[in-house]
Amino acid sequence: MIIRGRLLGLLRLFKLNKLQLNPNHKMKHTLILFYLTIMATCLFSQKETFQKIVNNTNLNEILQTSDNGFIAVGWIGGPLPQSVCLLKLDEHGDKIWSKSYGEMEDVIALSVDTTLDQGYILCGWAYENNGELPKMYVIKTNGIGELEWAKKYGGASFEASRKVRSTYDGGYILSGETDSFGAGKADIYLVKIDSEGKVLWSKTYGGPNDDMTYSLCQTADGGFAILAILNIWTGSPDIAIIKIDSLGKTLWTKTYVDSHFKFGNQIIQTSDHGLAIGGGDTANNSDFYLLLTDSLGNLKWSRYYGANGSEGAYSLAQSSDNGFILAGNSNSFNGGDVDPCAIKINSSGGIDWCTSMETVNTGVAFSVIQSSDGGYILAGEDYELIKLDSNGDSPCSATKQIVTAKEATTIVSDISLFETSPNTITTNSVSVIRPEVDVTVVCNSVRTKNLFSSKYLEIVPNPAKDYFSIKSESFVNNALVEIYDILSNKVYSCTENVLENIDCHQLLSGVYVVRVKLGDAFYSLKLIVGR
Numbered sequence: 001m002i003i004r005g006r007l008l009g010l011l012r013l014f015k016l017n018k019l020q021l022n023p024n025h026k027m028k029h030t031l032i033l034f035y036l037t038i039m040a041t042c043l044f045s046q047k048e049t050f051q052k053i054v055n056n057t058n059l060n061e062i063l064q065t066s067d068n069g070f071i072a073v074g075w076i077g078g079p080l081p082q083s084v085c086l087l088k089l090d091e092h093g094d095k096i097w098s099k100s101y102g103e104m105e106d107v108i109a110l111s112v113d114t115t116l117d118q119g120y121i122l123c124g125w126a127y128e129n130n131g132e133l134p135k136m137y138v139i140k141t142n143g144i145g146e147l148e149w150a151k152k153y154g155g156a157s158f159e160a161s162r163k164v165r166s167t168y169d170g171g172y173i174l175s176g177e178t179d180s181f182g183a184g185k186a187d188i189y190l191v192k193i194d195s196e197g198k199v200l201w202s203k204t205y206g207g208p209n210d211d212m213t214y215s216l217c218q219t220a221d222g223g224f225a226i227l228a229i230l231n232i233w234t235g236s237p238d239i240a241i242i243k244i245d246s247l248g249k250t251l252w253t254k255t256y257v258d259s260h261f262k263f264g265n266q267i268i269q270t271s272d273h274g275l276a277i278g279g280g281d282t283a284n285n286s287d288f289y290l291l292l293t294d295s296l297g298n299l300k301w302s303r304y305y306g307a308n309g310s311e312g313a314y315s316l317a318q319s320s321d322n323g324f325i326l327a328g329n330s331n332s333f334n335g336g337d338v339d340p341c342a343i344k345i346n347s348s349g350g351i352d353w354c355t356s357m358e359t360v361n362t363g364v365a366f367s368v369i370q371s372s373d374g375g376y377i378l379a380g381e382d383y384e385l386i387k388l389d390s391n392g393d394s395p396c397s398a399t400k401q402i403v404t405a406k407e408a409t410t411i412v413s414d415i416s417l418f419e420t421s422p423n424t425i426t427t428n429s430v431s432v433i434r435p436e437v438d439v440t441v442v443c444n445s446v447r448t449k450n451l452f453s454s455k456y457l458e459i460v461p462n463p464a465k466d467y468f469s470i471k472s473e474s475f476v477n478n479a480l481v482e483i484y485d486i487l488s489n490k491v492y493s494c495t496e497n498v499l500e501n502i503d504c505h506q507l508l509s510g511v512y513v514v515r516v517k518l519g520d521a522f523y524s525l526k527l528i529v530g531r
Contacts, residue, residue, distance in 0.1 A: 049375065049394035049445040050093045052385040053360060055438045057085045059379035060110045061367045066118075066526065068372050069096065072379050073112035073122045076100055076437060083434050084109040084137075086122060086145050092444075093377075093387060099145035100434040103127070107137055107431075111163045113172075116195075118143045121172050123164035126152055126429065136161040136174055136191065139431065150429040151197045155180025155422065159189060163215050168222060169246075170195050175226060177212040178204060181422035186210040188228055190248060191424055202424040203248035205417045209234055215266045219295075220273050222246045227267035227277055228417075230255065237282075239264045241275060241297050242417065250419050254297040258409045260304075262289055265328075266316040274300065278316025278326050288313045288326050288343055288403075291410065302408040303349050307332035307401065311341060314380075315368045322347040327368035327378050333401050334358050340365040340378055343403060344392055354403045355392040359384045360442065372524070385439070396443035457516060457523055463530035466505035470516060470525070480517035483527065485510070504529055 059074040070089040075082050083102035086109075090096055101107070109124035119142045126137035135152040136159045142148055153159065153174065161176035171194045178189035187206030193199055205211070209231040216226045228240040239262050240255045256262075256277075264279035270292070277291045287306030290313075293299055305311070309332030317325050323346040330341035333356040340363055344352040363382035371377050374390035388394050458471045470481070479499060483492035491507065499516075504527070512527040 048092060048373070048387065049389055049396055049398075050385075050387045051357070051359075051394070051396035051442040052093055053383045053440040053442060054085075054087060054385055055383065055440060057087070057383055057437050058381045059085075059087070059366065059383075059385065061112050062369060062377060062379040062385075063112060063114065064369060064371055064377075065114060067091075070371075070377065071112055071114070071120060072367075072385070073109045074379075075108040075124070076434075082106040082108055084122065084124065084139060084431075085437055086112070086120060086139075086141065087437065087439075088145065089385075089439075091372075093385060093439075095439040097145055098436040099141070099147075100437065101139055101147060101150065101431040102434050103429065103431065109137075109139070110161070111165075113164055113166045115140070115166055115172075116170050119148065120145070121164050121166060123161040123174055123176075125160040125176075133158045133179075135159050135427070136176060136189075137429070138164065138172075138174065138193070138197065140197065147431055147433070149197055150431045152427040152429050153191050153193075153199070153202075153424050154178065155425060158186075161189075161191075162213065165216065165218055167192075167218055171200065173216065173218070173224060175213050175216045178422075182206050182420055183418035184208055186212055186232075187418075188213045188226060188242070190216075190224075190226070190244075192248065197426070199424050199426055201248055202422055203244075204420045204422060205242055205250065205253075207231075207417055211417075214264065217267055217269050217275075219243075219269050219275075223251065224248075225267055225269065225275050227264045228253075229263055236261055237263060239277065239279070239291070240415065240417075241267070241277070241293070243297060248419075248421075250417070252297060253415050253417055254293075255413050255415050256291055256299065256302070257411050257413070258302075260289075260408070263312075264289075264291075265314045268316060268318060270318055271322055276316060276318065276324060278313045278324070280312030280328065286310045286312055287406075288328065289408070290316070290324060290326060290345060290349070291408070292349075297412070299410055299412045301349055302410045304406050304408055305343050305345070305351065305354075305403050306330075307354075307403045309333075309336065311403075313343075314364060314366045315378075317369050317376075319344070319370050320374065323352065325368055325370060325376055327365040327376075329364035330356055330401075332356075332403075333399065339363065340380055340384060340386060341401075342368060342376060342378060342388065342392065344376075349405065351403060351405055353392040354401045355388060355394075355398050356401050357384075357386050357394075358397040358399070359386075394443075395445055457525060459514065459525050459527055462526075463528040464504055465530065466503070467501045468504055468527065469501060470499035470514070472499070480515075482515045482517075483507070484513045484515065 062072040105127035107126040135154040157179040182204035187204040226242040260281035287304035291302040313326040313328040365378040365380040
């Protein structure tokens with residue numbers, strides 16, 4: 001099927017042909033940004049690594065959850081029609097539960113996020129039961145994966161969603177592409193929905209050629225930054241950032257062009273409120289690509305990273321040291337096989353390390369995050385789930401590699417795109433629950449845990465009003481306690497002999513991160529202040 005091939009082909013553009021938040025801390029709904037913040041502040045001392053296979057399932061995104069476990073989403077292959085898979089793992093990568101959701105025809109999920117009610121929101125696309133063209137497909141579940149609602153969004157032609165994010169107002173934002181609306185051909189398509197799936201607004205952005213997006217992020221001002229790929233089928237695609245406000249109105253659009261034909265796969269907001277894009281180019285010897293801007297899209301620097309073969313990045317995350325981790329695939333190592341690869345970049349753009357991973361099947365890491373112990377977990381195609389320590393090491397088929405960096409000559413230009421507000425049609429969907437998936441252990445390192453971990457520290461009461469205490473099963477004294485707001489601003493710092501009755505009456509209601517330093521280790525806890 002041509003459209004099916006188009007969709008799956010887009011997922012693998014960087015497989016190299018198989019070779020080659022206005023949020024402020026007064027706001028009630030800040031839990032999602034807390035999870036983003038905590039990823040940049042947690043440094044537990046656990047050093048566990050692992051490599052596992054999620055049977056017959058391709059994983060497209062993985063996130064850490066508040067219990068230090070993980071939630072991953074993807075899709076299950078035949079022999080039945082493809083189904084959505086939602087997988088809950090503990091901190092060791094062991095399965096707690098899995099759910100699969102399906103229709104009479106294929107459904108695929110590409111993105112997942114946690115929700116304010118401790119559930120999950122996931123998105124992708126679904127083929128209509130009557131053979132009509134695909135539509136945006138969204139599923140909302142509770143905290144144990146039980147289906148709450150499923151809906152489809154679109155028009156008379158083709159739609160697909162590739163990223164979903166919880167928003168500060170308790171709703172969700174969907175990004176993808178549409179052929180039904182816009183300036184002509186494929187256009188970037190955003191749909192803003194409330195917590196029940198009702199459309200609040202929808203927008204398209206584009207020009208005369210085919211345009212699309214793989215990623216967006218909510219920014220600290222309450223708006224969004226969209227990573228756009230313009231003129232995608234012309235042979236010379238351009239990377240662009242579209243900055244919009246909370247209602248979808250365009251604030252500015254900039255392109256980032258050099259002599260390489262580049263794709264961007266993920267955009268994030270950095271700790272200094274700038275933006276970062278991870279991706280690659282489409283040359284025969286392509287490389288990982290990282291671009292940084294300030295909050296207004298002005299270029300800070302851009303670089304390529306690679307070896308003698310072909311590399312490309314599907315995913316990007318900022319690390320706790322204000323550096324970056326890029327993950328995707330490479331055929332420069334392991335005898336030319338296409339295998340997952342991760343590169344750690346420091347805050348100045350230099351290379352800290354590069355690790356390639358030999359897997360059971362050839363594959364690619366579609367998603368990478370820094371876990372709460374300071375390590376990195378990758379999930380991807382051909383069923384692999386891989387955990388590295390903070391230095392990129394693992395006894396599980398991981399090998400350090402040599403790569404080089406080179407500056408990219410990037411020209412930044414302001415452009416205008418056509419913006420429309422289409423009438424998005426919502427259709428309720430009846431999803432079928434299908435069998436669970438199994439996780440097979442390929443390799444586990446020895447599990448070691450420091451005396452103190454997040455399970456031994458607890459804030460009480462939480463929510464707190466004027467005072468709180470940090471309880472531990474072991475004796476604690478002379479601990480440095482720091483409190484950060486949702487924008488990573490330090491609002492409290494003191495060395496406490498006894499972790500009791502810590503004064504928080506001057507803090508506004510909202511969500512905070514409490515960092516406790518014990519010896520050389522840092523531990524991060526969530527604090528809710530409510531009055």
